[in-house]
Amino acid sequence: MFVLAQAEESSSGLGAGAVIAIVVVSLVLVVLQIAGFWKTLEKGGESGPMSLLLLITCLYPIAFLPFTRLTGRPGWWVVLLYIPIVNLVVLLILSIDIAKAYGKGAGYGVGLWLLPFVFYPMLGFGDARYEGRSIV
DSSP states (O other), rough: OHHHHHHHHHHHOOOHHHHHHHHHHHHHHHHHHHHHHHHHHHHTSSSGGGGGGGGGGGGGGGGGGGHHHTTTTTTHHHHTTTTTTTTHHHHHHHHHHHHTTTOOOHOOHHHHOOOOHHHHHHHHHHSSOOOOSSSO
């Protein structure tokens, strides 16, 4: 019986450690994404603090309002980000337009869409410059 009780204690400690590790990694990824958004917006002449809206789930789409201005898309596109499935397509289009506005290709835009915590910091802290609206 003693062995069984000891095994249960060690497995619960392992589970708690895994949860803590997941929380820490998630926080690091969120901070990276927000920092990347902030710097990317500032490079384009927009307000960096808008990226803090990413922390509030219901306001997450509104954080993309400055990006619609940077890309030349209408601001009402943000409303489309609240519609399931449609939001994936709109976010992909916006990501590709953002990449083009900073002189990057469509592949980079797909990276912004799939791995924003990697590609936005690369865009914001890298040598990319805002070249203007990607559409007219």
